[in-house]
Each structure stands twice: as C-alpha cells, then as structure tokens.
Amino acid sequence: MAVYTSVSDEEVSSFLDLYPDSGRLLSIKGITEGVENSNYLITTDVRSYILTLYEKRVNPEELPFFMALTDHLAAENLPVPKAWKSHDGKQIQTLAGRPACLIEFLQGRWTPTPNAEQTRATGEMLGKMHKSLTHFSENRKNSLDLENWHILAEKCGFEAMNQIEAHMGDEVKKELDYLDEFWPKDLPRSVIHADLFPDNVLFEGDSLKGVIDFYFACTEVRAWDLAITYSAWCFDQENHFLADHAKALIKGYHQSFALTEEERAAFIVLLRGAALRFLLTRAWDWVNTPPDALVVPKDPRDFFKRLRFYREASFESLGF
Ligand SMILES: Nc1ncnc2c1ncn2[C@@H]1O[C@H](COP(=O)(O)OP(=O)(O)O)[C@@H](O)[C@H]1O
Ligand SMILES: N[C@@H](CCOP(=O)(O)O)C(=O)O
Numbered sequence: 001m002a003v004y005t006s007v008s009d010e011e012v013s014s015f016l017d018l019y020p021d022s023g024r025l026l027s028i029k030g031i032t033e034g035v036e037n038s039n040y041l042i043t044t045d046v047r048s049y050i051l052t053l054y055e056k057r058v059n060p061e062e063l064p065f066f067m068a069l070t071d072h073l074a075a076e077n078l079p080v081p082k083a084w085k086s087h088d089g090k091q092i093q094t095l096a097g098r099p100a101c102l103i104e105f106l107q108g109r110w111t112p113t114p115n116a117e118q119t120r121a122t123g124e125m126l127g128k129m130h131k132s133l134t135h136f137s138e139n140r141k142n143s144l145d146l147e148n149w150h151i152l153a154e155k156c157g158f159e160a161m162n163q164i165e166a167h168m169g170d171e172v173k174k175e176l177d178y179l180d181e182f183w184p185k186d187l188p189r190s191v192i193h194a195d196l197f198p199d200n201v202l203f204e205g206d207s208l209k210g211v212i213d214f215y216f217a218c219t220e221v222r223a224w225d226l227a228i229t230y231s232a233w234c235f236d237q238e239n240h241f242l243a244d245h246a247k248a249l250i251k252g253y254h255q256s257f258a259l260t261e262e263e264r265a266a267f268i269v270l271l272r273g274a275a276l277r278f279l280l281t282r283a284w285d286w287v288n289t290p291p292d293a294l295v296v297p298k299d300p301r302d303f304f305k306r307l308r309f310y311r312e313a314s315f316e317s318l319g320f
Contacts, residue, residue: 003030005038005053005096012042012051015095018086019102021046033110033199035295036215038098041105048105050081053098058215060092060099065140066214067091067101069191076132078125079210081106108202108209112237116248119233121208122201123252126193126229129211130222130257133190140191142218144277146183150176152280160287165301168283175276175307183273184221184266192225193217197232223263226253227270231278231306234319239305246319264320268310271318275307 007015009025016022023046031039031050038053054060073080081104083091093100111118144152153161153176158169193200194216202210226249234246253259259267282300289297 003032003038003040004055005098007040007051007053007096011096012040015051015093015100015102016042016044018093019084020087022049022084022102023047034213035298036213042102049084050103050105051095051100052103053095053100055098058099062140063092063099063101065138066217068138069136069214069217072136073129073132078128078132079106079208080214081210081212106202106210106212108204108207110199110202112198114198114201114203114233114245115206116242116244117206118201118203118208119245120248120252121203121206122196122229122233123226123249124255125201125208125211125252126196126226127253127256129193130190130225133192136191138191139219140217142194142220144194144216144218144281145220146179146273149179149273149276149280152284156280156283156287161283161300164283164286165304168279168300168304171304171307172276172279175272179269179273179276182269184262184269187221187223187263187266188260189219190222191217192220192222194220194225194228196225196229221270223259223267224270224273226250226259227267227274228277231271231274231303235302235306235309239302239309241309243317243319248319250319267318267320268313268315271310271313272307275303275310279303279307 012028013025023044026043029041031041036057037055040051042049042051067083070080070082074082083101083103085091153172158173161169161172200213230249233249234242279300282298285297286300
C-alpha cells in the first residue's frame with residue numbers, strides 16, 4: 001500500500017487547474033504499490049497523470065534535485081517521468097498539506113519475475129542513464145552509505161537481527177568490518193538511481209517503457225548502481241541465483257556503457273555492499289513496522305541469503 005494521505009475530488013480538480021491543458025477530472029485511483037510516498041492515478045479527459053504526495057521519508061528540500069535529474073534524463077530521450085510544470089513554471093506544489101507533483105504517466109507494467117531479455121534491456125538502460133549522467137552536474141549525498149549502514153545496524157540492534165534469522169546480526173557485524181577494509185574509495189562516481197528493482201522498471205512485453213522512482217538517487221560509486229540492479233534482478237523469488245540473468249544484465253550494460261578494469265575487480269565487494277544495504281533497510285522496517293500497519297515490510301532474509309551467496313561466489317561465476 002502506498003496511500004498515506006487522502007485527497008478529495010475537489011482538491012484534485014483545483015490542483016489540476018494549476019496546470020495548462022490538464023483537462024477535466026474523470027477519476028482518482030489510489031495506487032497500492034510502492035512504500036515511500038502516496039501515489040494516485042489521475043485520469044482527465046485529456047490524459048492520465050501520476051499524482052505524488054511526498055511523505056516523511058523524502059526531504060522536500062531535495063525535490064528540486066530529483067526534478068532536475070528526471071528533466072535531464074528525459075531531455076536525452078530516456079524514458080523517465082518528468083514532473084509537469086504549472087502555469088507559473090513550478091513543478092513542486094502543496095496538496096493536502098504535503099509537497100506534491102503531477103508526474104507524467106508512463107505506459108507499461110512492472111514484472112515480479114523478469115525474464116533474461118527484460119534483464120538485459122534493464123542493463124542497457126542503466127548504462128544509457130550512466131552515460132547521460134556523466135554530464136549532469138548536480139549532486140546529492142547518499143544518506144545510505146557505508147557510514148550510515150553502521151548507524152542503521154546499531155539502531156536496528158545486532159541481537160534483534162539475530163532474532164529475524166539465526167546469525168544475521170553476527171554476520172552483519174563481520175560484513176561491516178569487511179566493507180570498512182575493502183570498500184573501494186577511488187572508483188568513478190556519478191549520480192546513480194540506487195534502487196533499480198523490477199518494481200521500478202515498466203515493460204510492454206520485453207520492450208522497456210519506463211524507469212521510475214528516482215527518490216534514492218544520489219552521488220555514489222557508479223558501478224555500485226549496477227551491483228544493486230544485479231542483486232535485485234539476478235535471483236528468483238526463492239533467492240536462487242539466475243546465471244542467465246546475470247550474463248544478460250552485464251551484456252546489456254556493456255552495450256551502452258563500459259565498466260573499467262578497476263570496477264570489474266571490485267564488483268564482488270560492491271555486490272556485498274548492495275546486499276548489506278537492502279538487508280539493513282529491510283531489517284529496520286521489519287522490526288519497526290507495527291503488525292497492524294497497512295504497509296507489508298519487505299523481507300530482509302532475501303538479502304541475507306544473497307549476501308551469503310556473494311561471500312562464496314567466484315568472479316568467474318558472476319556472468320562477466
Ligand atoms: N510515472 C509513472 N507512470 C506510470 N506508473 C507509475 C509512475 N510512477 C509510479 N507509477 C506506479 O506507481 C507505483 C508506485 O510508485 P513508486 O514510485 O515505486 O512509489 P514509492 O516511491 O512509494 O515506492 C509503481 O509501481 C507504478 O505502478
Ligand atoms: N527497493 C527497496 C525498497 C524501496 O521501495 P520502492 O517501492 O520505493 O522501490 C527494497 O526492495 O528493499
């Protein structure tokens with residue numbers, strides 16, 4: 001579920017009046033997918049829109065960065081949703097007491113079980129975004145970097161993680177020590193998507209129609225974005241490694257952008273960092289989401305299993 005803030009027909013009609021040629025409101029439908037913000041599908045007699053109301057996890061001061069990022073990628077014909085501009089040129093408004101944007105609606109649907117061709121297409125699109133972002137000059141600090149993984153792990157509690165699954169907390173502690181020692185410091189950095197999971201990529205058949213949800217985008221080690229995407233796309237729902245998906249993802253990425261030798265050499269460390277980052281944010285939500293909450297927390301054990309897989313993996317088995 002992700003409809004935290006309710007809006008009335010009257011509020012949305014007045015909101016649409018702020019935008020040129022937005023049309024007459026026909027319907028408002030709350031979108032239950034997603035976890036961060038409230039999203040509505042708005043249909044008018046002219047077109048469809050996504051109305052996003054930003055909830056507590058997005059800092060309103062950072063919204064201009066996200067708008068500049070999607071404007072930059074869209075200007076290079078990449079399929080990302082731009083925020084519409086109101087009569088007075090503003091992309092960010094207030095609605096129902098929350099910062100709000102009217103976002104371009106993209107066709108397509110996400111798939112929970114992507115095939116190898118969809119995975120290749122996603123790698124190719126990630127490479128295109130990375131290429132485009134080599135000349136994007138804005139920056140945003142990663143609020144979920146190695147330093148913050150330490151803080152999050154302490155806040156979660158190693159014992160609480162051991163309760164989620166035996167040894168989870170102990171292994172997280174060891175992994176943090178490992179990453180402190182080996183996390184690469186000198187790899188190329190740029191703005192990255194940082195959350196390119198299957199639920200953020202829209203397809204019609206195998207044709208990639210859109211990339212959404214840039215609200216974790218930040219300035220980071222660029223190849224870590226590929227490691228995050230790999231960790232999200234190259235395992236099945238029982239967390240078995242999908243070697244054909246891994247090969248396809250890397251092949252697709254190389255069709256539009258190249259990894260350096262140093263990035264390839266560091267890739268297992270980057271994968272371990274990706275698995276730990278999602279293990280920790282999920283563990284935090286797991287222990288802090290009340291049982292009666294409307295949002296179902298995602299399972300941290302998935303990334304515990306993937307982390308264990310990476311610790312045992314050889315470079316040759318990774319699909320390069
Ligand atoms: N621009 C868009 N075009 C079409 N559908 C979208 C768009 N943005 C979001 N959606 C739909 O809304 C869902 C939740 O959006 P998302 O940005 O992932 O939310 P959250 O930030 O809360 O996680 C997506 O899975 C998708 O179905
Ligand atoms: N991709 C993350 C959760 C972030 O949620 P999103 O709905 O904004 O993509 C995870 O799977 O842990």
